[in-house]
Amino acid sequence: MSKLDNLLNDLVIANRILANEDVVDAYGHVSVRHPDDPSRFFLARSLAPEFITRDDIVELTLDGKPVREEKRALYLERFIHGGIFEARPDVMAVVHAHAEDILPFGLADGTPLRPVIHSGSFIGSRVPVWDIADKFGDTNLLVANVEQGQDLAKALDSHSVALMRGHGFAAAARSLIEVVRMSVYLPRNARALWRARQLGGEVKYLSQGEIDARNRGYSPYSVETWRAWHYWANKAGVGDMVTRPDQK
Ligand code: MN
16 A cells, blocks of 8 residues: 555544544544645545545645545535644644533633543643634634634644634644544543542642653554554454554
8 A cells, every 4th residue: 555545544544433432423523634745635525434435535725625626515614624734734633523521621711621641641731722702703613714724723823632612622633643542532531620620629630741751752653552543443343444553
């Protein structure tokens, strides 16, 4: 398989994992930047991630236009991906989802969503909240054009995850494996934090040193990272599509 075929294969796997882990449902999507042309990215056509195969993947420019003629419907919120890829040359993969467990943290400002469990360290020490109403007033809350995508990317800034008030989150990382891992652990971290709050008393967040220590040395294709990818893919029924890192 060519490098690009491998990547698109991984994009299919990423869709299936996010669906199976309940990060996305009928809505939500994952994209990857073109490895040889930073001004383009790949995203499925408008379809629930659970059903996506290689044929559903469309190549887009950063302003959300398909590179080739495309008659099939596209995701309305593809501008989230283009906006982040445009603002962040370091980012190679983006997830947008509506996972319910993260939503309260974008609505109430008393408890910031920050890492409280070791696997939550991947989300980074600060998770900004973007409110579409700040700039665009009363909308349907969807990121439906280039300008809104750019504004979200501005709020994300140099961070890995931004919450979208009343809507969901956007996550950005250096690879598909990393962005999937982050998106799986983000709601889990949110649940642990939520439950700790219910127990009462003061919540102990991970320290900056603990977050740094956990993230140090975790390359996207380390054996530890790949192990989770393999496990999730197998659970999602696409274990046979996974190639080992040494076979890439
Ligand atoms: Mn959405």
